[in-house]
Amino acid sequence: MWTEPFILRGLTAAVIMAILASPVGCLMIWRRMAYFSDSLSHSALAGVLLGLGLGIGQNAGVTVLVCLTALLLTQISDRFVIGMDLLLLIIGQTALCTGIIGFSYMPGLRTDLTAYLFGDVLSVTNKDLLFIAIAGGFCAALLFFYWKKMVFSAVMPDVAQSEGVSFKKQSVIFMVLTALFVALALKTTGLLLISALLIIPACTARFFAKTPEQMAGLGMIIGLVCVIAGLACSVYLDVPAAPAMEVMCAFFFLLGGLAHCCNKKIM
Numbered sequence: 307m308w309t310e311p312f313i314l315r316g317l318t319a320a321v322i323m324a325i326l327a328s329p330v331g332c333l334m335i336w337r338r339m340a341y342f343s344d345s346l347s348h349s350a351l352a353g354v355l356l357g358l359g360l361g362i363g364q365n366a367g368v369t370v371l372v373c374l375t376a377l378l379l380t381q382i383s384d385r386f387v388i389g390m391d392l393l394l395l396i397i398g399q400t401a402l403c404t405g406i407i408g409f410s411y412m413p414g415l416r417t418d419l420t421a422y423l424f425g426d427v428l429s430v431t432n433k434d435l436l437f438i439a440i441a442g443g444f445c446a447a448l449l450f451f452y453w454k455k456m457v458f459s460a461v462m463p464d465v466a467q468s469e470g471v472s473f474k475k476q477s478v479i480f481m482v483l484t485a486l487f488v489a490l491a492l493k494t495t496g497l498l499l500i501s502a503l504l505i506i507p508a509c510t511a512r513f514f515a516k517t518p519e520q521m522a523g524l525g526m527i528i529g530l531v532c533v534i535a536g537l538a539c540s541v542y543l544d545v546p547a548a549p550a551m552e553v554m555c556a557f558f559f560l561l562g563g564l565a566h567c568c569n570k571k572i573m
Contacts, residue, residue, distance in 0.1 A: 328525030345398035351405025425496030
């Protein structure tokens with residue numbers, strides 16, 4: 307069964323997502339911006355409508371809209387009296403509601419709303435896989451070239467600026483990186499579950515890691531195990547793949563938390 311083309315495409319897409327999710331999620335945790343991925347993922351629904359309305363395709367529409375949203379946030383976040391978390395919550399919920407209202411005027415797309423919200427990794431096409439590979443490769447390149455500076459800016463922003471690292475530039479790179487991840491994750495995890503894959507494996511790795519690289523690497527391993535186990539549950543138990551992946555992530559987080567607590571008690 308695992309040799310079926312649609313399963314292999316879904317597995318490949320899920321593996322790419324798990325590998326990229328950990329380092330992006332780590333940066334998000336260190337920056338204390340867990341709401342950021344939610345805001346961008348919620349705006350992705352409006353991006354689907356934009357892409358289909360302009361005839362450029364949903365992948366292009368989502369990419370354009372979430373990247374523009376991310377860049378807009380870099381310009382206005384420091385100029386508002388309210389906190390960044392509140393601003394992200396307002397933008398995310400408004401974008402989600404706008405997208406749902408737009409779908410209500412397009413009966414032909416209304417049946418696909420559940421797939422957009424919760425993902426449908428087993429319906430990944432060759433075209434989707436090509437987009438995921440290209441966007442994922444670009445994300446990987448950004449992580450490779452800017453990893454140390456982004457970590458430095460996230461963990462010790464004041465020290466990083468004193469050393470000549472532009473916090474503003476690294477923030478823009480981080481937001482664009484997250485936006486691209488959201489765009490390529492829409493098909494696999496759905497816009498409501500993207501944050502789970504980003505945050506939970508990285509949080510689990512945080513229990514055991516001693517360096518940023520260890521946290522990112524261990525998070526990748528945990529994420530890979532979770533997406534493969536979730537996909538297996540979908541294939542053999544006929545359950546939705548993306549929710550199964552999230553439950554697996556939560557299960558490993560629970561195990562990691564218990565192991566961490568027991569280890570502290572022994573010490």
